[in-house]
Amino acid sequence: MSDACKVSAQRRGDVAVLWTDGYINNQGGEEIAREAYKQLDSGARALVMNLEKTRIVNSIGISILIEVLERVMDRKGLLAFCGLTPTIDKTFRIMGLAQYASIYPTEEEALQAVSARV
Amino acid sequence: MSDACKVSAQRRGDVAVLWTDGYINNQGGEEIAREAYKQLDSGARALVMNLEKTRIVNSIGISILIEVLERVMDRKGLLAFCGLTPTIDKTFRIMGLAQYASIYPTEEEALQAVSARV
Amino acid sequence: MAHRKTAPLTPRHAGSRDISLTIPVAPEMEIVATAQAAALGEYLGMSRDKIDEVRLALVEACINAFEHAQTRDERLHLTFRMGREDEGADWLEIEVLDQGKGFDHLRIEPPTPEQTFQGKRKRGWGLQIIRSLMDSVQISSGDWGTRIVMRKYK
Amino acid sequence: MAHRKTAPLTPRHAGSRDISLTIPVAPEMEIVATAQAAALGEYLGMSRDKIDEVRLALVEACINAFEHAQTRDERLHLTFRMGREDEGADWLEIEVLDQGKGFDHLRIEPPTPEQTFQGKRKRGWGLQIIRSLMDSVQISSGDWGTRIVMRKYK
Numbered sequence: 001m002s003d004a005c006k007v008s009a010q011r012r013g014d015v016a017v018l019w020t021d022g023y024i025n026n027q028g029g030e031e032i033a034r035e036a037y038k039q040l041d042s043g044a045r046a047l048v049m050n051l052e053k054t055r056i057v058n059s060i061g062i063s064i065l066i067e068v069l070e071r072v073m074d075r076k077g078l079l080a081f082c083g084l085t086p087t088i089d090k091t092f093r094i095m096g097l098a099q100y101a102s103i104y105p106t107e108e109e110a111l112q113a114v115s116a117r118v
Numbered sequence: 119m120s121d122a123c124k125v126s127a128q129r130r131g132d133v134a135v136l137w138t139d140g141y142i143n144n145q146g147g148e149e150i151a152r153e154a155y156k157q158l159d160s161g162a163r164a165l166v167m168n169l170e171k172t173r174i175v176n177s178i179g180i181s182i183l184i185e186v187l188e189r190v191m192d193r194k195g196l197l198a199f200c201g202l203t204p205t206i207d208k209t210f211r212i213m214g215l216a217q218y219a220s221i222y223p224t225e226e227e228a229l230q231a232v233s234a235r236v
Numbered sequence: 237m238a239h240r241k242t243a244p245l246t247p248r249h250a251g252s253r254d255i256s257l258t259i260p261v262a263p264e265m266e267i268v269a270t271a272q273a274a275a276l277g278e279y280l281g282m283s284r285d286k287i288d289e290v291r292l293a294l295v296e297a298c299i300n301a302f303e304h305a306q307t308r309d310e311r312l313h314l315t316f317r318m319g320r321e322d323e324g325a326d327w328l329e330i331e332v333l334d335q336g337k338g339f340d341h342l343r344i345e346p347p348t349p350e351q352t353f354q355g356k357r358k359r360g361w362g363l364q365i366i367r368s369l370m371d372s373v374q375i376s377s378g379d380w381g382t383r384i385v386m387r388k389y390k
Numbered sequence: 391m392a393h394r395k396t397a398p399l400t401p402r403h404a405g406s407r408d409i410s411l412t413i414p415v416a417p418e419m420e421i422v423a424t425a426q427a428a429a430l431g432e433y434l435g436m437s438r439d440k441i442d443e444v445r446l447a448l449v450e451a452c453i454n455a456f457e458h459a460q461t462r463d464e465r466l467h468l469t470f471r472m473g474r475e476d477e478g479a480d481w482l483e484i485e486v487l488d489q490g491k492g493f494d495h496l497r498i499e500p501p502t503p504e505q506t507f508q509g510k511r512k513r514g515w516g517l518q519i520i521r522s523l524m525d526s527v528q529i530s531s532g533d534w535g536t537r538i539v540m541r542k543y544k
């Protein structure tokens with residue numbers, strides 16, 4: 001099924017960048033969580049999630065992203081999002097994800113901001 | 119309605135290039151015919167139709183394109199198509215449009231070919 | 237069930253311009269449904285961002301029915317309507333009807349970000365998202381099932 | 391009408407995995423219908439070109455009903471089915487049902503490019519295109535209307 005969300009990641013020092021491609025529902029969210037925990041477990045202290053290739057994140061997907069955020073916060077790490085469509089940005093704000101994680105327009109800005117803080 | 123086909127044109131000496139954008143049905147076909155006849159009436163001797171921004175041409179649209187082709191042939195002019203998706207190419211071949219008009223992969227090739235012949 | 241009503245099991249007013257879509261209760265079918273919403277939004281000339289809002293609201297309404305409704309027919313019945321206000325504003329309306337167990341939507345407490353972050357329960361945002369993204373939302377529910385009618389202006 | 395049959399006015403075998411779509415008989419609604427075909431083609435992982443072939447075949451089936459059928463209900467009833475052969479080949483099947491006047495499809499003469507170019511009649515290619523683009527096509531028609539069932543393998 002081509003709608004399934006694909007997740008890829010790359011490590012840049014202390015920071016791991018994750019890219020999503022496609023619909024983030026429960027499976028997509030779990031895919032992201034798996035990759036995020038793998039990165040944290042192997043020493044990443046900050047995560048940047050670039051969602052520019054995702055147009056829909058449903059509320060189940062967001063609830064999983066919130067769990068990831070809590071885990072990151074427990075470890076005193078950082079989580080930043082970038083590449084959000086206006087609708088995804090709006091939904092992140094409604095659910096309060098924007099209060100606890102930072103949101104940047106571009107990957108560059110997100111990387112700069114978290115690199116300065118880890 | 120955003121599905122309506124948009125047609126634009128530009129004159130390059132004896133050759134007029136027409137670009138379509140969107141679904142070519144009866145209205146789209148008539149839009150193209152109108153622009154084509156305008157170009158012929160103002161002296162164009164060859165038409166290049168670039169359909170790269172069109173993914174569907176229905177059989178009514180094609181029947182109108184065939185009328186345009188006949189009018190061009192009556193005037194001893196040339197008509198070339200380019201930028202066809204495989205499906206549009208296939209349909210043009212089924213209906214025989216490909217027997218009477220030339221089809222080129224790119225606009226450049228179409229322009230070169232017709233310019234050499236007008 | 238708090239709201240017992242006579243069961244209006246056919247779409248509200250099946251006008252001849254309506255588009256009806258019935259999908260099975262199955263994973264990812266909500267995304268298939270959004271293709272219809274997107275096509276109609278484009279037909280009306282809605283902006284891509286507004287279309288995304290409609291799509292997400294529709295996704296939430298569908299997954300609610302998939303997750304909670306326990307539909308008797310294992311299908312979800314969608315009706316799409318387009319119209320224009322007197323002042324000229326175009327709208328797209330989507331009705332999502334399930335023949336499930338229903339729920340008392342007036343007794344659903346709206347969640348807060350604080351509860352979501354402190355607590356164990358991260359869910360419960362679907363209806364809230366639908367209300368935030370659409371211009372008007374009507375819910376009726378009973379033991380005949382649940383109907384959500386939501387409208388977005390162009 | 392040559393083919394009088396008892397009128398099977400509901401989709402052939404309405405399985406619970408079917409997707410049904412009803413559209414009004416109105417200009418450009420055929421394009422709205424193709425959005426559904428495209429979404430299901432993507433769901434199956436069909437190539438973009440094959441999806442285009444399915445979309446065009448569906449467009450032709452819809453405009454035939456719009457132009458010729460004189461439907462009694464001014465609606466067109468589409469059913470989408472997905473399945474897999476024993477050998478593992480996925481397919482998408484689309485049924486287009488109109489409740490119109492029907493026609494004798496066996497007596498329709500296939501057009502030729504020569505006739506099309508010499509003659510005044512440039513039309514008559516719809517069914518030919520459908521047959522060329524889909525892997526299998528079944529037509530049944532009577533005074534109850536017309537049903538086309540067409541299948542494309544992934």
Ligand SMILES: Nc1ncnc2c1ncn2[C@@H]1O[C@H](COP(=O)(O)OP(=O)(O)O)[C@@H](O)[C@H]1O
Pocket residue numbers: 059300301303304305334336337338339344359360361362363364382
């Ligand atoms: N179609 C439905 N049928 C039955 N119950 C529903 C339906 N939609 C919503 N509900 C009930 O309303 C509650 C709140 O729904 P919602 O705000 O979408 O959040 P969530 O689905 O994450 O719980 C659900 O937990 C469920 O109990």
Ligand SMILES: Nc1ncnc2c1ncn2[C@@H]1O[C@H](COP(=O)(O)OP(=O)(O)O)[C@@H](O)[C@H]1O
Pocket residue numbers: 177454455457458459488490491492493498513514515516517518536
């Ligand atoms: N759904 C239908 N209802 C009634 N008649 C139809 C239908 N589809 C096709 N026909 C008849 O079959 C003929 C051939 O159809 P087609 O090959 O699609 O070409 P065209 O529509 O261009 O004439 C039509 O002219 C019409 O008489």
